[in-house]
Amino acid sequence: MKIRLNGDDYITKAASTVSELLAELDINPLRVALELNMAIVKKAQYDSAALKDGDNVEVVNFVGGG
Amino acid sequence: MEDGVSNGKLIIAGVEFKSRLWVGTGKYKDFEETKKAIEASGSDMVTVAVRRVNIFDRKSPNLLDYIDPKVYKILPHTAGCYSVEDALRYARLGREAGISDFVKLEVIGDEKTLFPDVCGLLKATEILAKEGFIVLPYSNDDPIVAQRLVNAGAAAVMPLGAPIGSGLGIRNPYNIKIILETVKGVPIIVDAGVGTASDAAVAMELGCDAVLINTGIAGATQPIMMAAAMKHAVIAGRFAYKAGRIARRLYAAASSPFDGML
Incomplete structure (x- = not known):
């Protein structure tokens, strides 16, 4: 499946949900926030949030800043 | 006795702060220096930016480590946001990535000065407060705007x-003083401009409840030593006040x- 991930094209390996995508990317879900097509997905919904071709996913975390 | 950091405690939305010095985490050489400087500052409130995860370099260290x-x-x-919509988006993402409803709200109006867009700031404050955020807006030093933000x-x-x-330090201490005298019921925290210890002391001597510093520490030749200097300056300024x-x-x-003179 081809999605947009943080502004770039990304071909998923086997992921079909947000949880699986984060696992595939080796990202700790507790430390990020995620938007699926501009809408925030709550952590409790990561397991059930299904991905489809063409989805736009943004994954953010905290970085140094004032 | 007031020790400058605990008695007459700084409390916001039920959360108690050990230190009246808040610090940013930008512009440090590396995370090790960030960590040491923050330890030296004695601060327990640390600002962070919300940015995209580096997807393809998963080995790079994470600030929260x-x-x-x-x-x-x-x-x-919400630094870097120039519109209400962007600020709301970053605030909501920050809340989801973190564990609290606190947000330092910035709606910037101009790249060169990074002065706040106060119209946008007011609007975003009102919306986020209604969504349950504990909104701490980065404002200009206008007492009227300050009161409007509280009303929002x-x-x-x-x-x-x-x-x-x-x-450049506290450019308009008289405006800060007027804000302190007229805006009641919320802490007043000087954010931005503090360049060295005396600037932090001036802010605290005026009666500000806290000071937020990033570049003043991170940009010093020896950031860890400057962090300690700022810690002492904030305590000294609070004592003097x-x-x-x-x-x-x-x-x-x-x-x-x-x-008794001869």
């Missing part, structure tokens, strides 16, 4: 001392008695 959220309160901000639901007001990263300074006078007033 160095700044333990169990030890420090993590304050996400701000939990504190954070007027700038000078432009972000400028190190609570102690009550003497009135300024134009002419001398002898310190020693005339009685």
